[in-house]
Amino acid sequence: MESKCHLFFETLGNKLKIGIITKLKEKPASVNELAKQLKQERSKISHALLTLLGCGFVEVKKEGKKRIYKLNKNTMMPLLSLVEKHVQKYCKTCKKMEGKKDGNNKKS
């Protein structure tokens, strides 16, 4: 079972996707809305959403011309709170980076 679970983390280990998830935590949104809010190319968002979808981190439903993506809160809410707790208590690497602005990370 654990033999495939690196995919779970691989899929989330990316700033853009975490950005998307953070937005979707507030409310469901379409690709264009996310692109505007996060100031990223639409196509980037689209690719990212597709992988999130494939791993079941988000769901999508059609609504006219738009496709509204929403977070799988069942998984994501407890997951994010677990992460937050961990980072506060244990993560030296994250602590070290806390002073830095996002722009200083090469990874977009």
Add this chain to the structure above:
Amino acid sequence: MESKCHLFFETLGNKLKIGIITKLKEKPASVNELAKQLKQERSKISHALLTLLGCGFVEVKKEGKKRIYKLNKNTMMPLLSLVEKHVQKYCKTCKKMEGKKDGNNKKS
């Protein structure tokens, strides 16, 4: 706070590291022991452990010549069970790969 949490996932999104974590779940171990058990170069294990250490997923203590690494079960046990539940319920990508042997994945 979420702005850095992709590092959490990035660090875990790798087969070797999940392999190490799975071994350490059973019992603490040294670099050489892990290398033998996982049939990987010692240096690979060492690099991987360093990043796991930096993010607080494992701890280390010196014991004579050896350094014994042990899992941060506080974080990892609930995390892994959450992942397992999610994969069973939601992850299409993982389901799709279940039939395949590990050797078919290019990522070592």
Add this chain to the structure above:
DNA sequence: TCCATATGTGAAATACATTTCACTTATCTT
């Protein structure tokens, strides 16, 4: 049907993480 809006897709280019390997450091034993 034709146009505009919204989104998906494939593949090359790019960026980044992992691997490899030779070398260094640390600790214990004799």
Add this chain to the structure above:
DNA sequence: AAGATAAGTGAAATGTATTTCACATATGGA
């Protein structure tokens, strides 16, 4: 101190994910 064992390190090579961009598809309205 010398040798043996255990582990860390740096950097080039490699592998893989992300980004980019031109194009394709889908839906609704005039």
